[in-house]
Amino acid sequence: MRKTIPVLLSAVLATGIQSAYAQKKPAADTLTKHYQTLLKGNDADRSQLESEMYALLKTKKEENWITASNFVYQLKKANVSDSIRKAAEKRFPGGILERNNAVQSIYDEKDPVNKEQLLSAWIKKYPPKKFGPDRIIYDYARNAVGMAYTEAGNLPKALEYANSIESPFWKGQAWAGTAGILIKQGHYAEAKTLLRKAVDNAWEFKTTRKNETGAGFAAIGYPGYLSSYVACLYEEKQYDSALIYIRRAEKAEDPVRPSVIEMYAKILLSKGDYDTAYTKLSNLAGRGLLNPITRKQLEEAYTKVRGVSGFQPYLDSLKGHLNSNIEEEMAKQIIKQPAPNFTLKDVDGNTVSLADLKGKTVVLDFWATWCGPCKASFPSMKKAMEKYKDDPNVKFLFVHTWEKEENAAVSAKKFITQNNYPFQVLMDLKDPNTGENKVVSSYEVKGIPTKFVIDKNGDIRFRFTGFTAGEDAAVSEVAAMINLANK
Template structure:
């Protein structure tokens, strides 16, 4: 039953948020805060909560059963939560849990036509009006059907479903998701229309609609939508319009993502403005954020504007960058005992943190479903290569928060296919509690998260997220290792 839990929790959470925002059930909001307080309390508090949750199961409201299941899960009683979910499906055959399980069948179907047929059957069986004002689960379903049609090349159907999203705060996400897939197929004209709507929608949620429900979520897509819209304009050689919107994208975030500068430089180079391109690219080069594309762009602009030895120029920038990184990292150093652990690696070998006593450890928490985690791996490979001859530095990659049953095999396959020389340890879920114990012991809230543990077994650095530029990313790891050893 674990597979359906995210669907259940997501739908219920969305419904709960909408209800609370509309202030129809303030008592429910107060009760949720009460449960959260008990969850964060003592063992005695948790015992009280457990009794209260069992009391909810004596009621005739499915929402109470779902509340109980969600809280049992947070109490690390995953086996109880699963049992409640199974019982709820039987107790309320046309309810929320049954609806979520039935939707999984729609998600699992690959063929677009069959998926649409299953969706129509599902929505007739579980009509939206039966479930109050909540619509996001229906939008997820519509998006799944639209995505299947997009991938199948049926553009009219793809656009039909992209434009059928009902939740105001999720319209931009639906439009942009379909547009991204259309762009991969070369349908820039159709994608451009959707992205312009997504840009305008997100801009409104940042300004005139900022007090609406879900505004913060809806507004977060603005920089990304702008970047994709500019990419469409660029493909259609509308460079002047692209320049207008890339300037908006540059102003939308601080720091500016490297991909925005890359597109900015593309536009400038195509317009023949080498001086402006050189200035933009030199800025990210100084921060170590060049990738192969932007490095080539900078070399082209450098040749037009300055001339001379390009590599010497890059080396001078890198020297200043490494000094600045170490100065910044020195401000972030901590000193906390590292929790011990023993795990199996993807080959079945038992590995303990204690095995590396006296060494500096770089511990990287990741998962195969985590895009930013995987995006950081080329840089981590370079960092490992930097220390390949140093026996006192060890890199360990801990796969956690798995979402599939064959997580170990999938992790090994991914690492092997990409030729990463990583030792991958598996922090698998405890079947009873539903907890990934090692990631919990390190109090990780999001991945990728990296730790640098010194030779005395103390955490000296904690770093969440990843730096896009390989030079900067390697520089950060090197600075943390150097400072941990001082």
């Protein structure tokens, strides 16, 4: 799969740092908000937006042409947008678009030495100083080279590139990404150094630098970086130090992510503190967030604290109130609006229409093969399907959308088959004229995975974006939405 070049991000950042217009003209960020307002408006507003975009094509700034291409695309005129982009590439040789297209060769190359040579040639041809202060696309390229060297086991080069990132808000991501591979290779000391810098960087963006560009992105990694740092301490058997830092990770967010509790329990069990591990893991089980590892940890702690028998009944008792609690919470989120109708082909060529499913409760799951969180939710969705396998009035449909490759249907079918998922996958393919995935657009989906529960009358009753990490909780959420939709 080809890496998506962040043309839009670069364009936005470039626009944001442009000098203000003359005194009586709005600043660039005000113009962007103006365009977005028109885009969300009525037909007259959108017509005005289109006129203003064509006016931008009379200017001599490539950033304006990129803006025009992006907004024309959002006006569902993919062919026109593509024509503008191609014209811009010819009109502005050596510019932003040419640079962003040229970087693809670096991502495509597998050998780290060749990758580095391509990077050097690319930077020489498109020197950063020519494009203003934005450095993120250069950081992405450097990171790609660095990760290739890291995977190849070249420690000096791995560290060199991990420390070469220039965008302040992205430094932590680069350090932590390299450190993750180093941990797998057993280079704990080097990984610790990188992770400690990532932790400190994220903490600064959470506190003293929270108003800087990208602060939210930089800060969100704090608990994860701490957990990875603790993993290094654990491998070196520095359990007391590991406890200090895992407690910081635990306090960093509410609710605490399951991976932090998993690492916490790992340390506690190694120290023989079964009582504390038992308490923390029991709380996790009560939230329905156990995975195979934490379940095994809880069983170990339970055996030490309460003996060898009765673990499964205890586990069931912890989950006893889960379904009722989740249904009570889901009841607060119920909605009622007509579900847009659609007719799509599945990966086997069968035609499926939502109208034909009236009288059934339909669970609609928008996903894509490139979407990690989508795929991570599938074991839970498989369990949810199994729960309703004997109920002919509940139908699960998985709509693959926002495809990024030509043979999307083949890839989707291959993924589902290889993982033994019993899903019926529908293909919401891109319209060749508008560039729009019509079904996902009609449901106004902004990110995937997004799930809908549609009742027997064809009304959307629930909309849920993202996924819950624990299988028990995720299955209970789906079940609660189905039950409430049927009332």
